[in-house]
Amino acid sequence: MRDFIGKMDMPLNAIVKSFRQNPEGFEVTEPRNLGSSKYSVIGVTDKDTETNLHPYQNVTYFVINRDTRRAAVIDPGIIGGVGVEKQRGYLAMSKLGIEQALYGVITHCHIDHWIGFKSYPDIPFYATQACIDTLNHGGEAVQFARGTLAPSHSTDLPPRVIEYAKSLKWDHQLTNYKNMLRGHQEDIPMDLLALPGQTRDSSYAVMESDGEKYLFAGDLFLDGGEKGLLIEPHYSQVDKLSVVQDTLIVLNGILGKGQEIPESYGGLYPDIYQTLTTIQNPDLIFLGHNTFDMSENRAAVEELAHGLKDILRHGQIKERHRKYMVCGLD
Numbered sequence: 001m002r003d004f005i006g007k008m009d010m011p012l013n014a015i016v017k018s019f020r021q022n023p024e025g026f027e028v029t030e031p032r033n034l035g036s037s038k039y040s041v042i043g044v045t046d047k048d049t050e051t052n053l054h055p056y057q058n059v060t061y062f063v064i065n066r067d068t069r070r071a072a073v074i075d076p077g078i079i080g081g082v083g084v085e086k087q088r089g090y091l092a093m094s095k096l097g098i099e100q101a102l103y104g105v106i107t108h109c110h111i112d113h114w115i116g117f118k119s120y121p122d123i124p125f126y127a128t129q130a131c132i133d134t135l136n137h138g139g140e141a142v143q144f145a146r147g148t149l150a151p152s153h154s155t156d157l158p159p160r161v162i163e164y165a166k167s168l169k170w171d172h173q174l175t176n177y178k179n180m181l182r183g184h185q186e187d188i189p190m191d192l193l194a195l196p197g198q199t200r201d202s203s204y205a206v207m208e209s210d211g212e213k214y215l216f217a218g219d220l221f222l223d224g225g226e227k228g229l230l231i232e233p234h235y236s237q238v239d240k241l242s243v244v245q246d247t248l249i250v251l252n253g254i255l256g257k258g259q260e261i262p263e264s265y266g267g268l269y270p271d272i273y274q275t276l277t278t279i280q281n282p283d284l285i286f287l288g289h290n291t292f293d294m295s296e297n298r299a300a301v302e303e304l305a306h307g308l309k310d311i312l313r314h315g316q317i318k319e320r321h322r323k324y325m326v327c328g329l330d
């Protein structure tokens with residue numbers, strides 16, 4: 001705990017500045033302050049190719065209560081180091097002056113979104129039941145490594161990552177929530193929502209203050225820069241038009257547009273109308289690999305939604321639709 005002494009009195013900006021001066025292989029975002037609240041979000045990515053997940057490395061977000069210096073961890077994807085206090089996720093947390101992690105959220109079951117959970121001892125992680133089932137399937141740790149190496153990926157994960165994943169057993173509390181979990185956390189209140197995303201078992205987290213809203217959306221879409229926004233769904237046992245429909249429903253939710261929800265959704269997501277209202281019109285979307293500013297980029301989301309709608313209208317994926325996808329859903 002020695003690392004933390006003195007940091008309580010330092011403003012978060014100063015802490016981040018000093019982290020960046022001695023980054024130890026990490027890339028650290030500027031703190032984003034949610035309205036006038038006491039919460040800030042900082043994204044940390046491991047850029048050290050000896051320890052990271054190569055192109056799969058995600059951004060781990062720390063939602064920090066600046067008064068208490070406690071944090072929630074969204075998508076713990078940083079690995080490396082042996083023993084809790086030597087782990088790189090723990091190192092990143094301590095370099096941010098975080099005294100204690102309170103809980104974590106796993107947005108979906110992909111390896112880059114949970115493999116670093118050992119860095120945050122004794123905290124509960126929240127995930128949908130379907131995600132938990134994937135993580136715990138048959139108690140076989142090997143399942144950890146599966147569901148991640150999609151056929152569309154041309155690069156494999158480094159073998160050391162697979163070996164590490166196989167050695168893992170969940171010893172943390174994994175807590176599911178049926179549909180919505182609202183503000184029960186004392187220090188860092190957040191709404192957790194079950195909705196489809198890159199996988200059907202996805203979780204979203206929402207924080208709001210002073211009319212400003214942050215949405216953590218996992219890998220719902222990717223910002224492909226000049227290519228525009230792309231989707232890369234990883235589904236199994238669902239036909240591809242349902243996948244497109246799933247994504248469109250969530251995008252329309254984000255855009256604040258009413259959408260006719262198919263009857264079949266009633267069973268999967270019982271409170272979907274309320275859920276979609278909760279995610280509508282966020283100011284920032286924290287994605288698995290970058291942060292997306294909605295106020296400046298709403299048109300791009302509209303365009304992606306428009307493209308997906310066009311697919312549904314034609315009942316098939318045509319050549320012109322492929323620009324919206326990393327993989328072609330076939």
Ligand SMILES: [Zn+2]
Binds near residue numbers: 108110198219288
């Ligand atoms: Zn993913």
